[in-house]
Amino acid sequence: MSQEQDKIFFRNFTLTLAFIAAMMIAFYVIADMVTNEGENAKTNVNTISVAELTKPVGQVAVAGKESENTIVQNEIVADASAVGKSISGESVYNGLCVNCHGIAALAAMIPQVGDVAVWGPRIKKGTDVLYANAINGYTGELGMMPAKGGNPALSDEEVKAAVDYIISQVQ
Numbered sequence: 001m002s003q004e005q006d007k008i009f010f011r012n013f014t015l016t017l018a019f020i021a022a023m024m025i026a027f028y029v030i031a032d033m034v035t036n037e038g039e040n041a042k043t044n045v046n047t048i049s050v051a052e053l054t055k056p057v058g059q060v061a062v063a064g065k066e067s068e069n070t071i072v073q074n075e076i077v078a079d080a081s082a083v084g085k086s087i088s089g090e091s092v093y094n095g096l097c098v099n100c101h102g103i104a105a106l107a108a109m110i111p112q113v114g115d116v117a118v119w120g121p122r123i124k125k126g127t128d129v130l131y132a133n134a135i136n137g138y139t140g141e142l143g144m145m146p147a148k149g150g151n152p153a154l155s156d157e158e159v160k161a162a163v164d165y166i167i168s169q170v171q
C-alpha cells in the first residue's frame with residue numbers, strides 16, 4: 001500500500017467511527033425522549049396494570065398473615081357452617097387447612113399432610129392433644145398453628161374431622 005492509500009483509508013476509517021458515534025448519541029437521545037414521554041403519560045396506568053398482571057393466582061397463607069385466599073376460603077367454610085350443614089373433614093381440610101398443610105414449598109415451616117416423618121411423632125402425642133391444638137391453636141418449634149386454622153366459624157367437630165382427615169392421610 002502506498003502512503004496515499006493509507007491516508008485515504010485512515011480518513012475513511014475515522015469518518016466511519018465518527019458516524020457510528022454520532023448515531024449512538026442520536027439513538028440515546030431519541031430513546032430517552034420516547035421513554036420519558038411514556039413515563040409521564042402512563043405512570044398511573046403502568047403501575048396499576050403491573051400490579052394487576054403480577055398478582056399471584058393463589059396466595060399462600062402464612063401464620064399471622066391473612067391472605068386474600070384464606071379470607072375467601074374462610075367465607076366458603078363459614079357459609080357452610082352458617083346453614084347448619086356439618087361439612088366433612090376432607091372438605092374442611094380442602095377449604096382451609098390445605099392453604100398451609102398442603103403446600104410442599106412450606107414444608108420447613110408447616111407440617112405437610114402425608115409427611116410420615118413429621119406427623120408420626122405428632123400423632124404419638126395422642127389424638128386429643130392434636131384436636132386441642134388445632135382447635136385452640138398453638139405455637140410449636142416450626143411456627144404458629146392458628147386456632148381453628150384461623151376460622152373461628154368452624155365448629156370444634158369440623159376441626160376435629162379435619163384433623164382426622166390429616167391423620168388418615170399419614171397412615
Ligand code: HEC
Pocket residue numbers: 061062063064092093096097098099100101109110111122125129130131133134138139140141142143144145146148149150159162163166
Ligand atoms: C396459617 C397456616 C395454618 C393453617 C391455615 C392451618 N394450620 Fe395447622 N399448623 C400450622 C403450623 C405452622 C403448625 C405447626 C406448629 C408447630 O408445631 O410448630 C400446625 C400444626 C397443626 C397440627 C399439629 C398439632 C400438634 O400438636 O402437633 C394439627 C393437628 C393441625 N395443624 C391441624 C390443622 C387443621 C385441622 C387446620 C384446618 C382447620 C389447620 N391446621 C390449618 C399452620 C396452619
